[in-house]
Amino acid sequence: MKKIVTLLSLLFLTLLGIITVFPFIYMILGGLMTYREATSIPPTVIPDSFQWVNYLTVFEKAPFIQYFINTLFVSLVTTLATVLTSLFAAFALATLEFRYKKVVMVGLISLLMIPYESIIFTNYNTIARLGLLNSYTALILPFLTSIFYIYYLTNYLKSISRSFYQAAKIDGASDMEYIKKILIPMSKPALVTVGILTFISSWNSFLWPLLVTNDKKFRLLNNGLSAFTSESGSDVHLQLAAATLTILPIVLIYFIFRKEIIRGVAKNGIKG
């Protein structure tokens, strides 16, 4: 009986595994087909020959390089800013003593409950008023920090014994020296996790850039992809190639850092 259960469950798992991975495989394969192959009935699984030219066509039809550079720049800046601001804030909350600390903590936790979608439109308003639409600033500004990561890092730092800070203070280190030489090296795993997850989330962002940019010069990869899709109508093979382009960098990062990424999400239920 147990063997049957095991067999069935493994079958179940394999089936669902295929269902999960297949779209990615097909994305890559479909992006290498000709239009006819991509829309053939019955569907083609493996193209006759790999149409690398599709990628060239995609780059010709839409400035994907520009999109890529924009996304890289915005994601890097956002990640750096978020990691730093969250780290400093978490340092203050976890290590220093000051009045009203509890007020700040409680305030932050209650703010966590506000759905991003409710403030996104008013932020658009703010950015518009400042005349910052269609700029890198607009894409970066609202995301200079993350309340969630402040909360996450504060908890993480709290688990690092206070005596390290006290020892450093007695040794004569200033706060910045402590942060640079002791805190950051000791919290590397958490910082790596926060950094990578912020980067991925920034890379995949969609709604906000949709609101504040429509100039191709500042468009991000995800939005560029969706614009390309609507513009290219029925060129499915090109769309799939463009989609592959979009997810490729992240998939690469994922395969290199998947342990850190999975561990970071699993430990704290971080939702990007």
Next chain:
Amino acid sequence: MGKKNYNSENQLKAWYFLLPALLAIFVFNIYPLFRAFFMSFQKGTLINPRFAGVENYQRLLSDPVFFRALKNTAFYSFTVVPIALILSLAIAWVIFEKVKYKSFFEAIFFMPYITSTIAIGIVFRYFFNGSYGLINYLLEFFGLPRVNWLDSVSMSMPTLILFGIWTSLAFNIIILLAGFRNIEKEHYKIAKMFGANEWEIFVKITLPQLLPTLTFLLTVNLIGAFKIYTQVYALFGGQAGIAKSAMTAVFYIYDKFHVAGRPGLAMAATLVLFLLILSITFFQQLILKKVGRKG
């Protein structure tokens, strides 16, 4: 020895470290909230607002499209979340109990979480295509009728739900696997000594220990499902389904704000949505507490 004004228990320099973050939070998290509330009582354009009292709310509550949006959103949420959770639990269980190379499967099942929804949407559009899509081909292959997944008013929501389930599995599985790992092995050893079989172990030991994890997932997933937007956009190429048949709450808000140019109405809808999410979460916590007590 330098005499300064040092107090180990009230270190004012803490505020310097908090300043950058607090500033950003105030401008982009706190202020917008109040502004949204304020704006919901205004009409006109962004540049030219006029006070409108509760007119926006009245308009909202008499708009059939809004109700359809809410209905769809609720239908989506209450279907996708439980199904995805149960499926994820099954998958996580198999990975944890029956498989040797756990991290391999974990890595595979996590992929949908890190990839852009838009990109995945393109593939799914491709799969679900009425004429050349793989899914219809497979259905025909097994002797089943073809389905008009993407262009039929009645099929929009089901297709969206399938897509939603597929994208929801990844996060759930990872969190559940972590939950499984946290259960102390001693519990299993003792149960096996008493001769319990797998199903009994699962129901009597695993499930109760996973309850906090499941609660957490239920809450997070529900909240996320109610805010669904990108999946709709991705699956239906920017539309809310054919003839707006897959209109959801955030889609409605976006529409009113950016397309129809009626920010006040959008803000009112936002607030209604926010309150809805809040009450559902609250309600759900209550029910789960009762279940927890009984169990």
Next chain:
Amino acid sequence: MIEVIGLQKTFDNGFEALKQVDFTIEKGELVCLLGPSGCGKSTMLNLIAGLLQPTDGDIRFKGESVIKTEPKDRNIGFVFQNYALYPHMTVLENIMFPLLVGDNKKKKGDAKAIAEKYMELTNIKELQNKKPGTLSGGQQQRVAITRALVQEPEVLLLDEPLSNLDARLRLKIREEIRRLVKEVGITTIFVTHDQEEALSISDKIILLEDGKIQQEDDPQNLYLEPENLFVAKFIGNPIINFLPIEVVDDGIKHASFDLPLTHFIEKRFKKSITNGKYYLGMRPEDILPSDSGPLKGKIQSVELIGRERILHFELAGERVKSIVGVENEITEGTTVTFDLAYHKVFLFSFDGERIY
């Protein structure tokens, strides 16, 4: 060197950790803050270090108040109970760290030379390239002390330095600590709950309980002349025997024995004694088997601990211990007569005050 004046510390939750503490420590002294958990000794150490802020009172180093001074400017070294060695740095880097940060940064070369000098002093030179995680408890402790000394502070503070070590190591290392600080000549304050440790190496012990100083004295005196019942009970292993007795006219009455007051030495009375209830305190070594004596009991068990025996017996239901040499072959079940060393026993009033 260090003066603590009227120090009070009440925490936010209302807990009064220290209630009006005053003491002075001279330069070069090795002083122990001793007491049970919760007595306030660690709080006191943290206040001296500047890691906590006093609620009231003052702390002065060489006559100047330091309570508003940052720890790094107080010229102190601190050894934490968990050592707080920076795990990502080698031993050498850990020890050089204080010299490479702060206002008086040294050049790397100079810092290394100073670090090496101190590593020789504490005998850890061969560990310099290891990371703290690979070291044993005793080794980590030596690294922590070295790091505390490397800035050549005027005061060394140690928070329960030996409590994480096993018993054998504790005996060895406490001697090393004493030798080291005396060689360097640094004023040292250490906190412990282990009275034997305190008795063994301190010049002076400040015994705390419930936020107040119970007695401040040199170790020997603390043992021989406790000022109250708490001190008598805390110091000494095995713990002192104390029995409730009643003074009636010219004698001490207990359910199972009588002691005429004439056997007590006049000079030793701290106060005149009146009729009433008291505690009689007798250290195990002051109750000795004898041919004749006021106490009599049947031996219930005999503990053999190497070179001594502890005889357990009961007097009117109270357990009493007597310590004798191992050559004494009294066995279980024997009924023995005990005599008292009247010049060494103590009498305490019912609220703990020492009367005799």
